[in-house]
Amino acid sequence: MARSRQLKIGGVVIPPGETRDLRLKVSESYTGDAVVLPVRVIRAARPGPNLFLAAAVHGDELNGTGIIRELMFGDPLPLRKGTLICVPVVNVFGFESHTRYLPDRRDLNRSFPGSERGSLAGRIARVIFREIVAPCDFGIDFHTAAVRHTNFPNIRADLARPGVRRLAEAFGCEMIVSSQGPKGSLRRSACERGCPTVVLEAGEVWKVEPGVLDVGTRGVRNVLADLGMVAGKPEKPAYQVTVRKTMWVRAELGGLLRFHVSPGDLIERGQPIATNISVFGDARSVLTAPVDGIVLGMLTLPAVKPGEPVCHLALPDRRPAALRRALAGRRAGADDHPATKISKARTTMRRLP
Numbered sequence: 001m002a003r004s005r006q007l008k009i010g011g012v013v014i015p016p017g018e019t020r021d022l023r024l025k026v027s028e029s030y031t032g033d034a035v036v037l038p039v040r041v042i043r044a045a046r047p048g049p050n051l052f053l054a055a056a057v058h059g060d061e062l063n064g065t066g067i068i069r070e071l072m073f074g075d076p077l078p079l080r081k082g083t084l085i086c087v088p089v090v091n092v093f094g095f096e097s098h099t100r101y102l103p104d105r106r107d108l109n110r111s112f113p114g115s116e117r118g119s120l121a122g123r124i125a126r127v128i129f130r131e132i133v134a135p136c137d138f139g140i141d142f143h144t145a146a147v148r149h150t151n152f153p154n155i156r157a158d159l160a161r162p163g164v165r166r167l168a169e170a171f172g173c174e175m176i177v178s179s180q181g182p183k184g185s186l187r188r189s190a191c192e193r194g195c196p197t198v199v200l201e202a203g204e205v206w207k208v209e210p211g212v213l214d215v216g217t218r219g220v221r222n223v224l225a226d227l228g229m230v231a232g233k234p235e236k237p238a239y240q241v242t243v244r245k246t247m248w249v250r251a252e253l254g255g256l257l258r259f260h261v262s263p264g265d266l267i268e269r270g271q272p273i274a275t276n277i278s279v280f281g282d283a284r285s286v287l288t289a290p291v292d293g294i295v296l297g298m299l300t301l302p303a304v305k306p307g308e309p310v311c312h313l314a315l316p317d318r319r320p321a322a323l324r325r326a327l328a329g330r331r332a333g334a335d336d337h338p339a340t341k342i343s344k345a346r347t348t349m350r351r352l353p
């Protein structure tokens, strides 16, 4: 894992102990000018693991861009060993137009590892894979929920891979959702290539949310500490559960929703999730939790049609009552707890009595 060999990205050699800002050419615009990927490479003098941080692979998912910016310009991050490769905007085309996709309407996160002679998406993916993923030992990719939804910060990880499990646990989210990831995703392709990579899914599109920034920057620092790249020990959450099963609670009627739960809430079977009322108030239904679970994600737009997804429930490997006791047991630390911070940071969903 300890790499001492030369590091070269986009033809530029980055010597140990130096920080470089690079503009890596990934494509060309309609005017024929180069389209470049901004990359910051931070190398410690001592050899160690190479870790990449990638954000905005979906161009409208900005929380990760904010997390990487915070890590680059916030509290100092003195690397003791290894290399941190920061890519705050992977999908530069989508980022410019506030959209998830590329101009050819393909999903970059289904196009890895890419190909030299393939589509626009495939060629961009190929450059990123060759220049960023290939020299790395570990990776973290930042995502948010799709438009009109939000996710409580959770790690997505292929737990069958030991290196991935290590990253996932060290990051320190309450929930680790076990999955391989979609075919062609940066995470899955990197793992298959031998670079253990996890995804943080947190918050919503088009925003940099303070609660998500806290979780994300703390998580990266935890991983760096676990890998020995910075001093200190990873902070542990009040609880950490593996989630192997999730389910969506869907609207029964068309109408407007009042939400009764927030992302991260521990809820019990039968507990009201949202009340759905038609505009004249003549039709009404209360959506309840079909099982015990944790609110992993939610709709942010309160208008629904029958069948539309309202609440994404995680079914963890421990009972909510035990998790609630673990939360209560964290002495006076409620305000330090990511779950509490996220709930407080939410303004678009109001909890009703």
Ligand SMILES: [Zn+2]
Pocket (backbone or CB within 6 Å): 057, 058, 061, 142, 143, 144
């Ligand atoms: Zn995404």
